[in-house]
Amino acid sequence: MASTAIASSRGSKIEVTLPNKQARLLAVACSGAASMLNKVSYPMAEMELRGFGKSRVEVDRFDLASYMSDFDAGIRQTKMKNSVLLGYSHGGYFTTMYALRNPSKVSALVLIEPALFTERAELEHRAVLAEKGDGVGAIKAMLRYVDRETGLDEDRSAAEAKKITDHAQSSVTIAQELRIRAENPISERELGELKMPVLLIGGTESRVADMVIRAASCIPYASVSWVRGAGHLDLLYKPGNAKFHDRIAAVINGFMATLA
Incomplete structure (x- = not known):
């Protein structure tokens, strides 16, 4: 059974849900990703961004460095030695920023229509x-x-x-x-500095699918998978869309297998 830990960070307490086995993926700001992506074969932990769920902010103001500290706190809870971070939408922005600032701590990224160019x-x-x-x-x-x-x-x-x-x-x-x-x-030049494998997932019916196309053109070691018929919200946010989540889980499983 999954357990929940609360990690202390800069001016916040961060909620991390841990699987009953050693985590191989850390999903960020996905609000239930593990239950929606239950066909991912690799144990997945989840971290809520500060200000969401039980990740409570305890200060009046915070900055980007605060988010980076939150990732450090969350990763420590998972005990992952080679972190694979999964981020959807705005979570994709923060996971990418963390990888850029801490490349030695991230072995791979899974970005599901990341909000990189809003x-x-x-x-x-x-x-x-x-x-x-x-x-x-x-x-x-x-x-x-x-x-x-x-x-x-x-x-x-x-x-x-x-x-x-x-x-x-x-x-x-x-x-x-x-x-x-x-x-x-995050600039296109900065994305070009990512040296770890990156899986980009987009929906063919998404209004922001161009973010995936643009990111893929910049990231050196990126692979792209398209979910036919899916819009942005279908990709992870809507729990009833099992057909899309099965497809995403299969793609993630294939990507993770290449990292062994």
């Missing part, structure tokens, strides 16, 4: 909404950006946004995350 103006727009206390509005803006079908349907958008904000500590922590991402973009 325009600064878009991130700042969402941050302003969250700073005004409208965390739901900030998430609805994100949904319009990544999934128009959901984002432009008021009822569906409101329901999805509420699920996410209910999982968040506060609008303030959402706003700070968005500001940090806006102020610390």
Whole structure:
């Protein structure tokens, strides 16, 4: 049975869910990835980003270095000697940033439509909404950006946004995350410095599939897998889409086998 540990970091307590065997993957900000990707053959730990789930922020302000410290704390809990990090969407941004800053600590990356190239103006727009206390509005803006079908349907958008904000500590922590991402973009030149194997996964029907294409053109040791018919939210966020999750699990299993 999985167990939950709380790791101390810079101004935060980080929630890490550990499998009953030695972890081979650490999924970041995936909110239930292990249960959705239950056909991944390799034991998977999960780490919630600060301000989400039981990863509580204990300070008024934090910065990018705080997130990097969180990764160190989370990886220590897993006891992985060669960390393979899995990040989806905004989690993909932070896992990539950690790998760039700590290349000796990361042996490989699995990036599922990582939010690497979101325009600064878009991130700042969402941050302003969250700073005004409208965390739901900030998430609805994100949904319009990544999934128009959901984002432009008021009822569906409101329901999805509420699920996410209910999982968040506060609008303030959402706003700070968005500001940090806006102020610390990852350039194509920096992506070219990644020397570890990288698996990029995208959906053929995703509005932000171009992020996968663009990242693949920059990362030297990248392989790409496309999930036919999947939109951005289908790839990991919607737990009912088993057909997509089975496909993703199979691709991850194949990638992990090459790392042995």
